[in-house]
Amino acid sequence: MSGSTVSVAFLPLVDAAPLIIASELGFDHEEGIHLDLVRASSWSSVRDMVAFGRVDAAHMLAPIPVAMALGLGGVASSISALMVLSVNGNVIGVSNSLAQRMPPGLDFADARAVGAALVDAADTTLRIGVPFPFSMHAELLYYWLSASGLPAPQAVDIRTVPPPMMADALEAGEIDAFCVGEPWGSQTVERGLGTLILPGSSIWSFAPEKVLAVRTDWADAEPNLTARLMRAVWKACRWLGQGGVHTSTAEFLGHREYLDLPPEMIDRALTGKLTVSPSGDIRTAPQFLEFFGSAANFPWKSQAAWIAGQMAGRLGLERATAMERARGVFRSDLYRKHLADVGAVMPGASEKIEGGIAEDTAVAAGQGRLILSANQFFDGQVFDPSEFS
C-alpha cells in the first residue's frame, strides 16, 4: 500500500532519535506505516519541505511553528506540533580564550554564577552562535543573558551558525560562544576549540526542544496516518525512556545515513555525562535530554504560549494575541485523541504553570499516573499562562 509511506525530514542531531528508533526498531511497521526518513541540512529547508509538501512530517525546533503562526520568517503556512519529541538537550560553550578569562570550577548547574562569570569575562560585545533565529537555543540565551545583566538582544550579537559548522566558526574566530544541540557542542571540545560551561537544562529545567511537525491541513486530511505516525514515534520515545538503551541508541544514530559520527560522541548526550573541556573534565547534567519521562511528549499549550510570549516581547508584538495563536499550534487535542489507546499518560489539563516547581510533583491525570519532574527557571520566575488568556 503506497499510501502508507510517511516521509519525515530530520536534521542530524541526537534528538532526532525518536524518528530514527521508530524506523530502525520497526515501530512504524507495527503501526502499518513505513517511515521514509529524509536527512536535511538546515532548519529553513526542513520548514520549506514540510510547508510545501515535499515531506509529510518533520523533526522541528519547537519555536519554528510558533514563529510561523505569528507571521515571522519567510513562510506563512499553518503547521501543527503533534507532540514534543524531546525536552532539553542544548549546551552552551565558549572559546578557549574566553574560558581562560572565566574562573575555574564553576558549577554546571548554577546558571546564575556562570552567567555572571561570562558577563565579567567578556571584554567586547559577545558574539554567540545559535542554529536558527527561531530556536530554544536563542530563547534560552536571551532569557539567561538578560537576567544575568546583559540586555539581550541589544547588548549581544547573536548570529546563526549551522550546528555542523559551529566548531569551524569558533576556530575562525567568528564567534566567542555558542548554544547548540548535541553532539555539536561535544565536537568543539573534541577538536580542542571550546569549553562547555552550561547545559540548557540549568536555565530552564524542562524546556520543550523539538516537536513532531506536520502541515495542519495534512493532519486534517490524513487523520489515520497522523495517528499511526504519532503512535510509532511515541512508542520509540517510550523505548528510549526505559533506560539502559543508550549504547544501542548511540550505535543506531551513528550510522552513516543518520548522524555519521562515532557512537561515543553521541553517547555523551544520552547519558548526560559530558566531557566539557579539551583537558578532559567531565560534568554530569541531570535530565540533560529527556525523550519520555514526566509526560515529556505532551504538547502543553503553556509551552507554546511561553515561546510566543518571549518572541512577542522581543519583537514588539501584542503579547496576549501572540500567545493565543501559539496555543493553537501545540495540538494537545490530537495527542489526547490519537495516543489514549496506546497508554500515553494524559494530564488533566492542557496548560500548566511553567517554572516554580522545584521538586517532582504528582498532578491530576485522566489516564495513568503522572509525576511531573522539576520545572524551574534559574531565576525563579514563574510563567502563569492564565494571566494572559
Add this chain to the structure above:
Amino acid sequence: MSDPLRILIVEPDRDRALSIVDSLKETGDNEVHVIGDLSGLARRVSDYNPDVVIIDLTHPSRDVIEELTLATGPMERPVAIFADASEASLTKAAIEAGVSAYVVDDIRPERIRPVVEAAVARFHMFRRMREELAETKRALEERKVLDRAKGLLMKSRGISEDEAYSLLRKTAMDKGRKITEIATALVTASDLLS
C-alpha cells in the same frame, strides 16, 4: 527599462557557481556576483546588497541567509521566494530541484521568474549529474566485489574465471538473490575467516 538585477550566488564549488552564472546570462542584463568562501557570510551578503540571492537548498549555510531575512538593514526585508503563494508551482519546482532563492520583496515577480526558472533548470542538471556519478561509483564498487569473489573461488576451488562466475550466478539464482549480494557475502565471510 529597469535597472539590472543584482543577483548573488552563494556556492562554494567554483565549477557549479560558474555554471549557474552562465545559465543566468540568458535572463537579461543582470549583475551576477558569486560568494564562494562562506566565512563571514552574513556580513558579505549584506555588503553586496543583492536583489536576489540564490543558494543550494541543501546547503547548511542557508540558515545564515534565513537570518538576514529577519533583520532590517542594508538588505531590506528580503523574503524567501517561497513566501509568495501566487508562485506556488515555481516554488514547488524550486524545492524539487534544490534551489532556494531570496528576493527583495519590492521587486515584481515577473522580473524574478526567469532568473529562478534558469536556476531551477541548472540545479536539475546538477542533480542528474550527481545521480549519474553515484550510479557509476556503485557499479564500480559492485565490479570490484564481484572480481574479488571470483578470485576467492578460483583460488580455493581451483576453477577458472568463467566457472567461478557461473557458480556465483547459479548460487544467486538458487537463493533468489542478486549476484552482488552473494559476492559481498562471500567476501565478508572470507575476511572474517582469514
